Amino acid sequence: xxxxxxxxxxxxxxxxxxxxxxxxxxxxxxxxxxxxxxxxxxxxxxxxxxxxxxxxxxxxxxxxxxxxxxxxxxxxxxxxxxxxxxxxxxxxxxxxxxxxxxxxxxxxxxxxxxxxxxxxxxxxxxxxxxxxxxxxxxxxxxxxxxxxxxxxxxxxxxxxxxxxxxxxxxxxxxxxxxxxxxxxxxxxxxxxxxxxxxxxxxxxxxxxxxxxxxxxxxxxxxxxxxxxxxxxxxxxxxxxxxxxxxxxxxxxxxxxxxxxxxxxxxx
Amino acid sequence: xxxxxxxxxxxxxxxxxxxxxxxxxxxxxxxxxxxxxxxxxxxxxxxxxxxxxxxxxxxxxxxxxxxxxxxxxxxxxxxxxxxxxxxxxxxxxxxxxxxxxxxxxxxxxxxxxxxxxxxxxxxxxxxxxxxxxxxxxxxxxxxxxxxxxxxxxxxxxxxxxxxxxxxxxxxxxxxxxxxxxxxxxxxxxxxxxxxxxxxxxxxxxxxxxxxxxxxxxxxxxxxxxxxxxxxxxxxxxxxxxxxxxxxxxxxxxxxxxxxxxxxxxxxxxxxxxxxxxxxxxxxxxxxxx
Numbered sequence: 027x028x029x030x031x032x033x034x035x036x037x038x039x040x041x042x043x044x045x046x047x048x049x050x051x052x053x054x055x056x057x058x059x060x061x062x063x064x065x066x067x068x069x070x071x072x073x074x075x076x077x078x079x080x081x082x083x084x085x086x087x088x089x090x091x092x093x094x095x096x097x098x099x100x101x102x103x104x105x106x107x108x109x110x111x112x113x114x115x116x117x118x119x120x121x122x123x124x125x126x127x128x129x130x131x132x133x134x135x136x137x138x139x140x141x142x143x144x145x146x147x148x149x150x151x152x153x154x155x156x157x158x159x160x161x162x163x164x165x166x167x168x169x170x171x172x173x174x175x176x177x178x179x180x181x182x183x184x185x186x187x188x189x190x191x192x193x194x195x196x197x198x199x200x201x202x203x204x205x206x207x208x209x210x211x212x213x214x215x216x217x218x219x220x221x222x223x224x225x226x227x228x229x230x231x232x233x234x235x236x237x238x239x240x241x242x243x244x245x246x247x248x249x250x251x252x253x254x255x256x257x258x259x260x261x262x263x264x265x266x267x268x269x270x271x272x273x274x275x276x277x278x279x280x281x282x283x284x285x286x287x288x289x290x291x292x293x
Numbered sequence: 294x295x296x297x298x299x300x301x302x303x304x305x306x307x308x309x310x311x312x313x314x315x316x317x318x319x320x321x322x323x324x325x326x327x328x329x330x331x332x333x334x335x336x337x338x339x340x341x342x343x344x345x346x347x348x349x350x351x352x353x354x355x356x357x358x359x360x361x362x363x364x365x366x367x368x369x370x371x372x373x374x375x376x377x378x379x380x381x382x383x384x385x386x387x388x389x390x391x392x393x394x395x396x397x398x399x400x401x402x403x404x405x406x407x408x409x410x411x412x413x414x415x416x417x418x419x420x421x422x423x424x425x426x427x428x429x430x431x432x433x434x435x436x437x438x439x440x441x442x443x444x445x446x447x448x449x450x451x452x453x454x455x456x457x458x459x460x461x462x463x464x465x466x467x468x469x470x471x472x473x474x475x476x477x478x479x480x481x482x483x484x485x486x487x488x489x490x491x492x493x494x495x496x497x498x499x500x501x502x503x504x505x506x507x508x509x510x511x512x513x514x515x516x517x518x519x520x521x522x523x524x525x526x527x528x529x530x531x532x533x534x535x536x537x538x539x540x541x542x543x544x545x546x547x548x549x550x551x552x553x554x555x556x557x558x559x560x561x562x563x564x565x566x567x568x569x570x571x572x573x574x575x576x577x578x579x580x581x582x
């Protein structure tokens with residue numbers, strides 16, 4: 027039985043190529059399972075690599091892949107921290123591969139890259155599980171660290187904004203997961219956790235910070251930002267996601283940043 | 294260029310333009326290379342010319358590291374280094390000699406040489422150990438003749454004007470003057486004022502001064518008053534320095550540097566490499582606390 031539909035939208039900041047994108051996303055067991063949702067549960071994740079760090083996009087993708095496939099990551103703070111530590115263990119070989127690949131193609135690491143590579147990459151992360159209706163219950167859980175956000179819209183109203191509720195909380199220094207392993211207690215202390223129930227007709231919007239800030243700002247001034255986002259990819263909308271993002275950027279409404287959105291419509 | 298009226302209407306949203314490859318900004322460094330720079334800096338054996346050359350090389354290095362990505366250094370900034378002493382003119386050495394304004398990626402790719410220096414780093418057991426680090430050199434110590442600071446500021450005015458004509462919506466250019474303050478071609482205040490009057494749609498250009506002297510006094514960083522400053526030269530440079538925008542004050546405080554409303558981009562016998570971190574090019578990488 028189909029109980030939902032997932033769409034993913036993503037575009038880079040102006041002047042960047044698609045391979046320079048430092049946002050990453052994950053949907054379903056394989057990571058790219060957009061479309062109908064029919065399994066026992068749906069896992070989605072969004073990560074936003076920090077632009078002032080090197081290999082941020084790779085780290086964001088690695089976090090999404092690790093959290094997308096690990097069991098129970100949204101169940102507890104401890105499970106989230108343990109999965110994070112597993113992701114960091116894969117980072118050293120990833121970094122080694124990168125350095126070797128640069129060497130092999132005659133473009134060895136330069137002096138200005140060494141401090142950044144030594145410091146490691148940084149990324150936000152939000153991960154969410156939505157569960158198929160069972161015994162009359164429709165549960166969902168989410169865990170997040172940083173300013174990538176989830177919004178739950180029900181009956182034309184924003185009912186959940188997680189982990190950020192106020193537009194003033196968006197800064198250029200969000201909490202970030204470092205690729206160089208850090209204390210699990212620190213991760214548990216900085217992360218946020220949320221669980222509730224969904225209802226037929228609900229929509230979830232999971233977005234990186236530029237779009238999340240746009241969404242929250244619009245909601246706080248009484249607009250209904252979901253009216254635009256739910257029409258994306260439909261014939262009613264009349265333009266591509268990238269064109270709409272560029273339009274909002276040129277109007278000064280949306281920060282020029284890599285921008286990713288996962289939309290989940292539930293039946 | 295926009296008028297001051299439109300900037301007044303912009304008010305607190307000034308200095309908020311995104312710095313990107315699509316909308317880069319300009320960093321102009323003015324380095325005093327006069328004969329007086331041969332004197333030692335207050336209370337130490339270091340010559341002033343060596344201290345400012347080091348400070349400038351460190352600033353360029355930190356700017357390149359800040360903008361480094363996998364595929365190279367991104368041109369969020371274009372850089373000009375103007376020396377003033379025997380003459381006023383481009384001061385980068387090596388391949389970049391004679392260039393007025395250089396994209397940061399080219400600066401990063403072509404230091405005149407890479408030196409190895411020792412840096413103290415935490416040893417993980419509460420102590421410090423020496424570690425070798427690469428220290429790129431673009432500018433060597435030079436010290437001869439007078440201090441044509443007004444001429445240098447006039448040159449900066451020309452560079453920034455041209456930049457703004459091509460990049461009217463950029464984050465306002467930053468002009469950093471590294472000097473011992475003793476101008477020999479007249480009062481630099483009118484030329485400094487002209488530089489500060491240059492504006493993008495995001496606000497007036499920012500003129501900062503790093504003042505080194507041979508007087509042994511306590512370093513002063515981003516003061517909000519000239520009362521504590523020890524000399525007329527320092528007071529003059531303070532008055533010629535732009536106020537730190539609110540966002541920069543906030544970044545200074547995050548780095549443990551006291552800064553408040555009224556603080557000026559002026560540093561006396563101290564380091565100014567922190568200003569690189571005052572400029573936003575995207576999400577900052579910081580460890581969890």
